[in-house]
Amino acid sequence: MNNFTYWNPTKIYFGEGQIASLKDEIPAGARVLITYGGGSIKKNGIFDQVTAALEGITFFEFGGIEPNPHYETCIKAVEFAKQENIDFMLAVGGGSVIDATKFIAAATKYEGNPWDIMTTFGGAVTGAVTVGCVLTLAATGSEMNPTSVVTRAETQDKLFFNSDYVRPKFSILDPKTTYSLPPRQVGNGVVDSFVHVLEQYVTYPANAKVQDRFAEGLLSTILEDGPKALSEPENYDVRANLMWSATQALNGLLATGVPGDWATHLIGQVITGFYGLDHGQTLAVILPAVWQYKIEQKKQKLIQYGQRVWHIQETDPDTIATQAIERTREFFETMGVQTKLSDYGLDAKIIPNVVAKLKEYNFTQLGENADITPDDVAKILELAL
């Protein structure tokens, strides 16, 4: 096991009716900015639950945060927050709303050019307005981590930043808020959380037995309950298990003491930045291709994954590894998320653009062994056509 530091101070309120706990967490005199996305929270009763809990507290609204939230939108919220002296930000939504709110919270306290926050991957952040979350989609894990991904529409740059200043003070996870999600968002969320686990697990062995088994436990749970979220959208336990899985998948716990891959996420982010695919779609396309390309280096963990998660009974190591990749791809398809670039109308013409953007970001040594170069990415994309 590698040395590590682990710290996660976000408080979680989990379960039906927990939105009422907002009253215990937001200071009475706060000036709160409620941030949200396309407005579904105004139709499904979540906004009403939030405002009921905030009775007596001054709040403002900023809606219209898009999936893969735009820097340009966030900047408008920053201006509004400064103008209204906002001192608490309450993100009500999924990962996009939370990610955007983290950026807005940091940028509101930042004196220089806000884009610095992204180009320094968070290094420039010196403070942030306090953030709290009401989660409405099990997917990104943003509700319990210091990470945010923001897209600059103008330049098609999709970048991430990390800062302890933007860790949510609390997050409220009520599984019922996810009952009314469209199947596409459910599928993308399941793929996203599943891939979060895999990027921290299918690398090379580090003899970290707890982390491996926690990863396998999350994968097995998502496998079992992911399809049920599509077929039984109002099954509380299914939604609860998926919601807690997604949070645990990317709150730092699985990363303790083990290598991380993250090639799939970084390549996928560039594709979303250019071509607008959903985040989950890019992961479903790229992950199997990365694995196929790196099958020799990842073989030991692919076999462990195939045996423990998929219960593959074969004895030949290569067969187990290959079947593990194929089952994973099939699972994504089962969740309604296609796994080839051609499924999204993309072809080999995208390869130079993606490779050039990765070079521009200096993302030239990807993967757990830092050995995936831009040339390798081109070959991976060919496998994903």
Add this chain to the structure above:
Amino acid sequence: MNNFTYWNPTKIYFGEGQIASLKDEIPAGARVLITYGGGSIKKNGIFDQVTAALEGITFFEFGGIEPNPHYETCIKAVEFAKQENIDFMLAVGGGSVIDATKFIAAATKYEGNPWDIMTTFGGAVTGAVTVGCVLTLAATGSEMNPTSVVTRAETQDKLFFNSDYVRPKFSILDPKTTYSLPPRQVGNGVVDSFVHVLEQYVTYPANAKVQDRFAEGLLSTILEDGPKALSEPENYDVRANLMWSATQALNGLLATGVPGDWATHLIGQVITGFYGLDHGQTLAVILPAVWQYKIEQKKQKLIQYGQRVWHIQETDPDTIATQAIERTREFFETMGVQTKLSDYGLDAKIIPNVVAKLKEYNFTQLGENADITPDDVAKILELAL
């Protein structure tokens, strides 16, 4: 899954050499009290590593904290801490030292009779000196939770308290610090962490798949690596896996959304208070007896445990449940911890004393169903003779 709140702000530094991180966590002007036990840390180099990291910081020492730490000893430390205006307490040891330090930290800031802290189970605590830990034994989980167990030697009362004020600010977990532990402490530690998991897992089904699988992952890891800690005491990965398992076993994560039993711990604490058995010894004796007595209520989870952790291939449910209990008992024996009261020279004469003490504490409705009465405890103890 039940509703829950989860919050755990303790920062973990894990791995070889991490004791040097103390310099990042203790304020330069602090007046630090280093607390420790029988003095092994002065022989095995740990004390030297700690003081090297504290260079330039004013520190004092308070040693001699016993296993099942005595209230009377803690009170001496409280007097010393007040006299020297201590504003940081650094526990260097296992669960006993950390538990004692939590009590000392709370009592130093408490105006009334310090025993109130125990009789209110922590409700009386209104503040505490900041606590940090250097862990030297994988067992209790105290390094990442708000709980402390203290024994009043004068009255043979062994009680616990909980307070967020005494959560360690940080804990340093260097697996190498456990290399020189005597086998008896290793065995007790393995039993303690194993039983912590079981008390939160072998109850009744709550359809909490993540929590169940995390529990099974810890149990499987402790099963595999516990015996190796005896046979290969300087195997780093073995010590690391056990250390991280023990911390995860009782940091609140497994308890989220599920019922807890804790009858074994509460009965065991009374036995230690009266008869001085090691904590791990009492657990190894009582747990199998509780399970045998409650086999019908616990059958579903015993079967899940038997199949997933012990890989029992039987098909008859009763056989699986019975074998799961027997294998658990055998595992404790493998770790060198005996599982019958008679192994420790105790007989049926202890039963009235234990039952009377539980009544005195109002611990009259134990277990996940709150249906284990003092009469039931008498029958459980008969099964443990």
